[in-house]
Amino acid sequence: QVQLVESGGGLVQAGKSLRLSCAASGVISSINAMGWYRQAPGKQRDLVATITRGGATNYADSVKGRFTISRDSAKNTVYLQMNSLNVEDTAVYYCDARRLFPSSVYWGQGTQVTVSS
Numbered sequence: 001q002v003q004l005v006e007s008g009g010g011l012v013q014a015g016k017s018l019r020l021s022c023a024a025s026g027v028i029s030s031i032n033a034m035g036w037y038r039q040a041p042g043k044q045r046d047l048v049a050t051i052t053r054g055g056a057t058n059y060a061d062s063v064k065g066r067f068t069i070s071r072d073s074a075k076n077t078v079y080l081q082m083n084s085l086n087v088e089d090t091a092v093y094y095c096d097a098r099r100l101f102p103s104s105v106y107w108g109q110g111t112q113v114t115v116s117s
Contacts, residue, residue, distance in 0.1 A: 002026040002106040004095045009111030012085055020080040022095030022108060030099045034078045036069060038091035038113075045094065049080060062088075085115045 008020040024031065035050035049069035050058045057069055068081040078095065095108040 002028070002031060002097050002099075002104075004097055004106055004108035006093065006095045006108040006111040009093060009113045011114045011116060014086050014115055014117050016085055017081070017083045018085060018113060019082070020093055020095075020111060020113070022078045022080075024076045024078070024097055028076050031097045032100050034071070034095065034097045036078075036080045037094045037096060038089075039094070039110075040091040043091075048093070051078065082113070085113075087115050087117050089113065090115050 003025045005023045006020060008018065010018065012018050020036070022034065031053065033050055033052045036048040037045050038048050039045040047060050048063055049060065049067055051069045051071055059067060066082065066084045069078065070081065071078045082089065091113060092110040093113050094110045097106045098104070
């Protein structure tokens with residue numbers, strides 16, 4: 001089993017930065033990839049960024065050039081550095097972890113990010 005705990009959300013002004021953290025515990029060796037998703041009220045939960053076990057990253061077009069996903073293997077933690085935030089980035093941000101076999105997806109509880117104009 002894998003448990004995920006997000007932190008770092010809050011209220012920030014447009015144009016400023018925020019850093020989210022996701023601490024993983026449990027059977028860490030089974031994780032193939034981790035990522036960040038976000039969901040605004042009335043909208044679908046969408047991909048923000050992912051990072052594979054090998055370190056490859058992928059970003060949604062809406063955040064490319066502004067957000068950076070990274071990891072600290074020693075701390076079993078994944079980060080999302082969010083720069084140049086705008087109001088459209090307001091959402092609940094969720095951390096997830098995935099493994100191929102057995103096929104599983106684990107989600108954190110989410111952390112609210114609110115960007116004010």
